Ligand SMILES: Nc1ncnc2c1ncn2[C@@H]1O[C@H](COP(=O)(O)OP(=O)(O)OP(=O)(O)O)[C@@H](O)[C@H]1O
């Protein structure tokens with residue numbers, strides 16, 4: 001379990017990891033999309049870094065809500081609406097929480113995912129970030145009695161499997177949609193980002209903040 | 212490997228700097244709203260429904276090049292090829308609204324749809340009434356049975372022209388929306404690409420096309436298209452493009468159309484004119500009358516080579532609106 005300040009530090013770490021992944025994400029979106037996903041995520045998380053380094057947020061829910069609204073305001077693109085909605089709605093579901101633990105995870109992911117599906121109309125199987133987030137959600141439901149470190153490492157692994165699964169899917173939304181069957185064999189860029197987010201959370205907690 | 216060459220400054224500032232250049236080119240007739248990509252005509256016209264458009268930058272002169280009397284009122288410009296965030300769209304809507312409501316008119320892409328929808332919710336919080344028309348003129352991007360999944364390309368111009376003219380006549384939001392939807396439903400486009408464009412920030416081509424191939428149905432964001440074929444003569448390519456457009460609406464003998472041959476970026480005026488020669492003879496052979504012809508760079512995709520052809524089918528409602536005067540950076544009548 002981590003407290004509010006640690007959660008803020010966790011999201012700062014996540015933001016830096018995603019920013020560092022820009023070339024990889026650009027590469028993935030060049031293959032099946034329009035090549036702007038990495039730049040968009042970089043723009044959003046740079047704004048998040050600036051915000052988190054300046055502000056001291058009052059509770060765990062506020063950390064995620066503010067991360068989401070900062071992304072929504074700064075990014076644009078499909079991913080600005082998608083990832084912004086994910087963190088905003090996920091944060092709102094944790095209202096009043098001052099400790100982030102393995103029980104918070106399914107709450108965060110479930111509400112975030114629901115809002116992404118409401119906003120964009122996509123479902124699991126459509127080759128989007130939803131496929132990674134959904135695998136993460138299913139895993140987080142089974143690990144809610146474990147330590148945060150153990151839960152996050154399993155959730156991150158599940159998200160990664162979600163990325164793998166998108167390789168055999170045909171895109172039906174976003175800029176990759178027009179590719180149809182040509183998108184087969186390639187992972188979805190937004191799913192990769194989702195896996196990086198959970199992997200970074202897991203790494204941060206493993207590096208021994210507190211458990 | 213070939214590397215894209217562009218004369219730019221800071222790659223992360225291209226969207227901002229092109230907009231500053233566009234504003235300067237308008238000599239005070241449009242102004243920035245905030246510093247995040249919203250622009251609005253200045254001064255506002257006599258009270259009328261506001262036409263607010265927008266989308267990713269990088270398609271210049273689309274979208275902000277079409278602000279002015281008889282055209283769009285305000286635009287929200289995102290980063291290169293990325294939909295603008297909701298706050299920027301709201302900035303544009305608030306600046307343009309004169310209490311008669313706002314019509315959002317933009318190309319049908321997941322990113323634009325979501326961000327404009329969020330903006331519509333934010334506008335509602337501010338008591339601004341909005342309606343939305345998404346443009347889906349690209350026949351190559353999905354079958355007719357799934358028309359709502361098609362992308363918006365250069366045909367956006369025709370739809371904006373009609374929307375702006377209808378708003379300038381003082382029609383209600385409901386009427387402007389209905390007429391704009393009708394214009395959208397009468398517009399079809401399809402493109403062909405010969406070589407790729409590149410996003411300044413990545414400094415890479417968005418895809419590779421072999422020297423001896425072309426691609427039909429290429430997306431405006433450099434998304435790969437639907438079919439790749441060997442290079443062919445201009446007449447053959449134009450015929451292929453028109454066959455797809457004609458059968459889709461369908462356009463039939465006796466129809467009157469407006470024609471747009473749009474440069475995707477780096478094709479030559481010579482090629483566009485050679486295409487136009489064939490388009491006119493093709494349409495004449497089908498007994499379709501061309502009411503007006505636009506040729507040039509109206510909706511681009513960086514340095515992509517190739518062009519798109521768009522047709523707007525006119526009728527008694529659309530003809531006078533199309534012929535109505537307008538003034539903007541990139542379209543004047
Ligand atoms: N409807 C949707 N629901 C969930 N995720 C989506 C949806 N549409 C796109 N995505 C995610 O967004 C990612 C692409 O983000 P990106 O910002 O590059 O979008 P885009 O479609 O290129 O739009 P834009 O060019 O406006 O940014 C995809 O890999 C996918 O995971």
Ligand SMILES: [Mg+2]
Pocket residue numbers: 029033034035036037175
């Ligand atoms: Mg993209």
